[in-house]
Amino acid sequence: MRIGVLGAGQLGRMLALAGYPLAKTFVFYDMSGSPSAGLGEVMIDRDGQYLDDFISRVDRVTYEFEHLPLDIAEKIAASKPVHPSPRALQICQNREAEKSLFGELGIPTPEWKIADSAESLQAAAEALGCPVVAKTNTEGYDGKGQAVLQSPEEAAEAWNSINHPRLIVEKFVEFRREISIIAVRSESGELAFYPMAENIHHQGILRYSVAPAPGLERHVEDDARRYIKALMNELDYIGVLTLELFETADGLVANEMAPRVHNSGHWTIEGAMTSQFENHIRAVSGHPLGSVEPREVSCMVNIIGEHGDIRRILELPYARLHLYNKGERPGRKLGHVNILADSYKELVWRVRNCTQFLPGSPEFTASLTSKG
Numbered sequence: 001m002r003i004g005v006l007g008a009g010q011l012g013r014m015l016a017l018a019g020y021p022l023a024k025t026f027v028f029y030d031m032s033g034s035p036s037a038g039l040g041e042v043m044i045d046r047d048g049q050y051l052d053d054f055i056s057r058v059d060r061v062t063y064e065f066e067h068l069p070l071d072i073a074e075k076i077a078a079s080k081p082v083h084p085s086p087r088a089l090q091i092c093q094n095r096e097a098e099k100s101l102f103g104e105l106g107i108p109t110p111e112w113k114i115a116d117s118a119e120s121l122q123a124a125a126e127a128l129g130c131p132v133v134a135k136t137n138t139e140g141y142d143g144k145g146q147a148v149l150q151s152p153e154e155a156a157e158a159w160n161s162i163n164h165p166r167l168i169v170e171k172f173v174e175f176r177r178e179i180s181i182i183a184v185r186s187e188s189g190e191l192a193f194y195p196m197a198e199n200i201h202h203q204g205i206l207r208y209s210v211a212p213a214p215g216l217e218r219h220v221e222d223d224a225r226r227y228i229k230a231l232m233n234e235l236d237y238i239g240v241l242t243l244e245l246f247e248t249a250d251g252l253v254a255n256e257m258a259p260r261v262h263n264s265g266h267w268t269i270e271g272a273m274t275s276q277f278e279n280h281i282r283a284v285s286g287h288p289l290g291s292v293e294p295r296e297v298s299c300m301v302n303i304i305g306e307h308g309d310i311r312r313i314l315e316l317p318y319a320r321l322h323l324y325n326k327g328e329r330p331g332r333k334l335g336h337v338n339i340l341a342d343s344y345k346e347l348v349w350r351v352r353n354c355t356q357f358l359p360g361s362p363e364f365t366a367s368l369t370s371k372g
């Protein structure tokens, strides 16, 4: 079976690495002009002129990247199975559509408003009460295209710096921590939920994910499962879906979802019985799902901007290094290290040992470390 992947970055690379043992082959379709997947067949097509050729070469199609023109996905879906469906893609591309769907399904979100001018941004900030977070309604990732407003007077400056015609303005959530849930749904509607991860961001970029999220209360995880299940059923979803959430004193608040494998699930490569990548390939291929049970406790450490002392990391017996074949650039995701341990205490020690070889790593301050 030949799987077509829209996008050709590190997520596509890891999908292929997981799919080869199942005898899948991969054709990547890249519209950016700078693919980094580095394996499989890669078609670079900046203007969409080779789309028919791509379609003719693949049996099924999925995404590793959601910021691509919807009509491309729809055109493919007219002749080949596309999972998840173009509708899921359409909603995940648009924060307004996403938050509206959350609301319809009873999934709590921060209060939000739309702004299409500096004046309406200021009015939204006044109505919601600062601080607020303004985000581009489409195209954002890794915290790009966002600004936090501490007062409505900052609206003009934020509007100019974001420089986008349509923003979503959200009330700033005073969260205890950020957590995410990754679930997978098969063609037959079978569902599996990975243990949730606690995610630590720095300057808008994910730096650490600890899974299973330490100290997570059962009822909180049940809520997250209920929310993502509602989304998957509503979208008749096939594949891996990720839901990013804030844990607050009053329960969970949903931030955003991604119709694909997710950085906060990279720990599953060694940390779970079946990785998110393999389970996504299984689902998209029409196979039964694999076990999502964790093996031990895990932490995923992102390698951002520069590679650091790779040699020393390779010497650590408990560190599993994954490099993405990308050049160094500030803020760029270059790879990650998965660290497993048989206790959280041991995990903290191992993570700190590893990050000394990754310059620019923020201090590892998961909820674990504050509780000692």
Ligand SMILES: Nc1ncnc2c1ncn2[C@@H]1O[C@H](COP(=O)(O)OP(=O)(O)O)[C@@H](O)[C@H]1O
Pocket: 110, 133, 135, 140, 141, 142, 143, 144, 170, 171, 172, 173, 174, 178, 201, 204, 244, 255, 256
């Ligand atoms: N309403 C909010 N309140 C508090 N923090 C937020 C809010 N929205 C976003 N953030 C912070 O910014 C990060 C990136 O925002 P997100 O909406 O996930 O955008 P992206 O698509 O860039 O991942 C979040 O992980 C969180 O740390």
Ligand SMILES: [Mg+2]
Pocket: 142, 244, 256
């Ligand atoms: Mg996010």
